[in-house]
Amino acid sequence: MGYRIPLASLTLRAAALYLGIFACVLAALSAGAYVFMRQEYSSILAPVLGTPEGRIGLASTMRSVLVTILAIDAPLIALVAVASYLLARATIAPLEAARERERLFAADAAHELRSPLTAISAIAQAARSGASPESARAFEAIIRSAFHASDVVGDLLTLARDPARGVLQCEPVDLAAIVAAAVADIEPIAGARDIRIESAAQSAVVDGDARRLRELARNLLDNAVRHARERVTIASQCNDATCELIVEDDGDGIAPAQRELVFERFYRRNDDASGTGLGLAIVRWIARAHEGSISIEEAPGGGARFVTAIPAYHA
Numbered sequence: 001m002g003y004r005i006p007l008a009s010l011t012l013r014a015a016a017l018y019l020g021i022f023a024c025v026l027a028a029l030s031a032g033a034y035v036f037m038r039q040e041y042s043s044i045l046a047p048v049l050g051t052p053e054g055r056i057g058l059a060s061t062m063r064s065v066l067v068t069i070l071a072i073d074a075p076l077i078a079l080v081a082v083a084s085y086l087l088a089r090a091t092i093a094p095l096e097a098a099r100e101r102e103r104l105f106a107a108d109a110a111h112e113l114r115s116p117l118t119a120i121s122a123i124a125q126a127a128r129s130g131a132s133p134e135s136a137r138a139f140e141a142i143i144r145s146a147f148h149a150s151d152v153v154g155d156l157l158t159l160a161r162d163p164a165r166g167v168l169q170c171e172p173v174d175l176a177a178i179v180a181a182a183v184a185d186i187e188p189i190a191g192a193r194d195i196r197i198e199s200a201a202q203s204a205v206v207d208g209d210a211r212r213l214r215e216l217a218r219n220l221l222d223n224a225v226r227h228a229r230e231r232v233t234i235a236s237q238c239n240d241a242t243c244e245l246i247v248e249d250d251g252d253g254i255a256p257a258q259r260e261l262v263f264e265r266f267y268r269r270n271d272d273a274s275g276t277g278l279g280l281a282i283v284r285w286i287a288r289a290h291e292g293s294i295s296i297e298e299a300p301g302g303g304a305r306f307v308t309a310i311p312a313y314h315a
Helices: 007-044 052-129 133-160 175-192 210-227 279-289
Strands: 171-174 196-201 205-208 231-238 242-249 293-298 304-311
Touching (some): 007 052, 133 279, 175 196, 175 210, 175 231, 175 242, 205 210, 210 231, 210 242, 210 304, 279 293, 279 304
Parallel strands (some): 196 231
Antiparallel strands (some): 171 205, 242 304, 293 304
């Protein structure tokens, strides 16, 4: 599953769809009734339609017909609007219940899985201290795997929640600081791959969750480093309404047909054998939780360009 539309928005969309269908049918029927009545009155008034009085009489009659049709349609539309919302709620209710069950399952699973993972990591760390070099390396691999599995569990728990500002701890955050922190986190990984990270951060203040935004930037950088040839660029910028965090790589780019798919859980491109397949899904979750968006473009000279847009902070 990819990004999920909030249930309240989904309900309103369904209600609008039902109401729109009814309104189209009602408009067609009303237009037909108006045309029919005009033809009937034109036939009745045919002997006098050549006179000014006849034409005025027909116009007056048709105005009355139009008012009558609108007087009938207005309460019908109001009634159907309420009925459409109730029908939409009834339609969405099973989905709402299913999402709640998914959320509870994810929370329970996270708790049940993290406890043994923590125990495994603690035991391995204790055993590593007195082990031979070869055994110590094995215990180190166990510890890394336990931490990795714990991270995956945390990501799945995050994705089980609906992205909403209520799950964030928001404060004024400068994306320039987020960029600097993310670069510091990923530079060792990039250096090991001989990838150069270039930063072009400008002050860009948003009302956001600093921890989540740092995770967003780190995931985008990690993804870019894994697909770059030599260079990755990260930048932040802002105008009056929107701030952007932009990450570019000089790799092969992403085909238009794949640009939506890469945000799906566990989706991997053909050239991507590493990672959990959750990083970009988390990125979109965080962007949407900040009432923002993320899009993919072709970078100048090739490669992929990820643009995260978040509303600017205004005191």
